[in-house]
Amino acid sequence: MKNILLIEDNDGIRENTAEILELTGYHVLTAENGKVGIEKALETRPDLIICDIMMPVLDGYGVLHIVNKNPQLAGIPFIFLTAKTERTDFRRGMELGADDYLTKPFDESELLSAIEGRLKRLEQMSGPGAAELNPSAAGRPSAPNAVGHISALTDLIADRKVHTVRRKQYIYTEGDDPTRLYFLKAGNVKTVRASPDGKELITALYGPGDFFGYVPLLENTPYTDSAVALEASELVYIPEDEFLPLVTDPRVGQPLLRLLAGHISERETQLVSMAYNSLRRRVADTLLRLHHVSGDAPSAGLIQLSRDDLASVVGTATESLIRILSEFRQDGLIEQTGGAIHVLQPDKLRQTHW
Known part of the structure; x- marks a missing residue:
């Protein structure tokens, strides 16, 4: 049974949400503010955290910051549950490392779908070679720099320049030789392939927090499609010579490839x-x-x-x-x-x- 920590200062929302999760089969820990939530997380490391933003004592941003910095908590999937819908609020949460962002009012299916998706992604990180990256895999804290799902990739994007691309701007084109890995910090990107008669087929869609452009790097082949910004977007570029050595690192190679190759099944x-x-x-x-x-x-x-x-x-x-x-x-x-x-x-x- 998966343990979920729900941090919410509104009594009604906290009780109703906890009841939904318990009926679904999760074991739920609840906290009325961020400080109590952190204390409970340290006592019993949850499999996932759902946290409101606007709370007394310690707000959601503060909770996420502590979760990311504390070796005992790093790597726990984190979902913001909030009434705040401004783009700046969303971007701040995602930049701090949140995995998802649900706005109130939400329906049960949205909440459960988000939880199942994050827990499934975490399970993909379990298995041989994943102990250093997934704290729950070995029942002990992760490496000191572990933040999020792949600490090494998180380190790669830290403190890098953010590049802004315009709507409909091409990021790379079919036939180009790959030179970098892309991390989408904000916005949306599509990859497309042209058919012989000139029609466009969308091969994938990417949103904030996604990496793309890695398959040609791994295969050492030109791009087989083109990447285009669907809206004004922010990208972080990771040079090929910094990304490829990570793939052969025995500590992270298997879980990294498993995570990055997930799109193939889709x-x-x-x-x-x-x-x-x-x-x-x-x-x-x-x-x-x-x-x-x-x-x-x-x-x-x-x-x-x-x-x-x-x-x-x-x-x-x-x-x-x-x-x-x-x-x-x-x-x-x-x-x-x-x-x-x-x-x-x-x-x-x-x-x-x-």
Whole structure:
């Protein structure tokens, strides 16, 4: 049974959220402010922390700072739960190392999906070779510099210059030789590949906290797609000669490769879906996938892609996509506002078959 520490000063929210988590099968520790939360975390190291931002005694930013700096707590997945929705608040939390950011009011499925995603990612870090990086794997504190999921990569991006790219600006293009690893600090990026007839296929989407551009570095081959900023974004560049030696480091090589190669499984699933599933099922799967990813965005829960981009992800014509979206909207599964899509009933959307 996974232990979750819930730090929330509102009695009603704390009690209701704890009840939801306990009914789901988690063991829940609760704290009414950040100071008490840190004390409980040190007494019983939780598997995940959910923390409000605005609290008395010690706010959420302070809690996250202590968690990252304390060797006994470093590496615990951390989710902010807050009513603050300003982009600056989101960016500050992500820059401090938060793993996710949910805004109040939230629905149960959003909360549980975020928790399951973070715990699953942590489990991927467990296994042979991961003891130094995942404190729970060996039942003891991690190495002194361990922060987040991969301490060595965190060290690589620390104190580096942040590069700003404009919306629709190309970061690299198909056929270029790779020279660096990219870390997306803020914004959203897509990678695309052109078909022989000139159509664009989106191969992946990246949000704040994601690394990309690493596969060509590992394979020592030119880029097979192009990376384009979907909005004004902030990037950190990590030179090839600093990244590649990390891969061969026996302490971090296996968990690093396991984490960075996680997108391959997702791509395979996407290809199988395109080959065998109905268009309606493919659109539903894509919306659910993007709905989950959007938990790391300032406007959590909203899918803000153009209809052309969304159609490219699904692998269909824009007109066909619009028809399916209209059907989902009429069925009450989604809501469309100002070009953005909000998934209203993810559970029912998962049950879509035809």
